[in-house]
Amino acid sequence: MTTMKAFPLLLVALSIFLCTARATTLDMNDLDFIPEVRQRAAFDSNDFIFKFQSVTEETPFGNLRTMFVNDNPALATLPGEGAAQNLVTVGPCAINQPHNHPRATEISHITEGELLFGFAEENGGRPFIGGNATKGQTVIVPQGVIHFAQNLGCKQAQFIASFPNRDPGTQTTASTFFRLPLSAIRATTGLSEKEIQKIMKSVAANLNPSLDSECAKRCGIKH
Numbered sequence: 001m002t003t004m005k006a007f008p009l010l011l012v013a014l015s016i017f018l019c020t021a022r023a024t025t026l027d028m029n030d031l032d033f034i035p036e037v038r039q040r041a042a043f044d045s046n047d048f049i050f051k052f053q054s055v056t057e058e059t060p061f062g063n064l065r066t067m068f069v070n071d072n073p074a075l076a077t078l079p080g081e082g083a084a085q086n087l088v089t090v091g092p093c094a095i096n097q098p099h100n101h102p103r104a105t106e107i108s109h110i111t112e113g114e115l116l117f118g119f120a121e122e123n124g125g126r127p128f129i130g131g132n133a134t135k136g137q138t139v140i141v142p143q144g145v146i147h148f149a150q151n152l153g154c155k156q157a158q159f160i161a162s163f164p165n166r167d168p169g170t171q172t173t174a175s176t177f178f179r180l181p182l183s184a185i186r187a188t189t190g191l192s193e194k195e196i197q198k199i200m201k202s203v204a205a206n207l208n209p210s211l212d213s214e215c216a217k218r219c220g221i222k223h
Helices: 002-025 036-042 073-077 173-177 182-189 193-205 213-219
Strands: 055-059 062-067 084-090 094-100 106-112 114-120 129-134 138-141 146-150 157-163
Touching: 062 094, 084 094, 084 146, 094 173, 106 114, 106 129, 114 138, 114 157, 173 193, 182 193
Parallel strands: none
Antiparallel strands: 055 062, 062 084, 084 157, 094 146, 106 138, 106 157, 114 129, 114 146
16 A cells, blocks of 8 residues: 555656756757747747848858848747748859758749759759749759759849758758768769869869859959
8 A cells, every 4th residue: 555655656756857857958048949938039029020141151252141040039939840041142153052951942032133043853863954033033942952053144143042941951062072081082983083182172162152264254254
């Protein structure tokens, strides 16, 4: 009988222990885990209207401004996987280099100029899909697919990329490939170490957004 009476007390103690253990492993300052009450407090009349602020990537040929949860805590209040955006400015003859987003589909709306959007499907799929998109048009890029946005004109272009994930991730194709071991690159390309080193230096120096030299000549752009 004594054992039976003690059993509920053990359950209560175990529950308290588990709750305490959970609390110690959860960082409440982590914006991905803001409690509901704090979420509602963060999403008020001052926070649901916002603008792109910090430039995360910039070259003479364009720039990228992000709007992730660390820039705007209100994004942490959204249901499911949340949301994120990029504001991308692509200068004349420049390209937002081939890359993919491993955790989200991209929905890009062109706000200025004209851009060639293109992407390659997975192994066995179509080798290339692309087309020109102009101001007011929207482009859909499936999750994980390598894609790019290139400005082949002589005027600036710009688009807003939206993602149904607070952390879509970005993996730039060329620079990622050349982070692999030399033996893997050599076996894949059939190039010598000297040739590979030359390409690696070129890729490292060609920061994103980068310029198409032939287009630059046509538009009279010095670089």
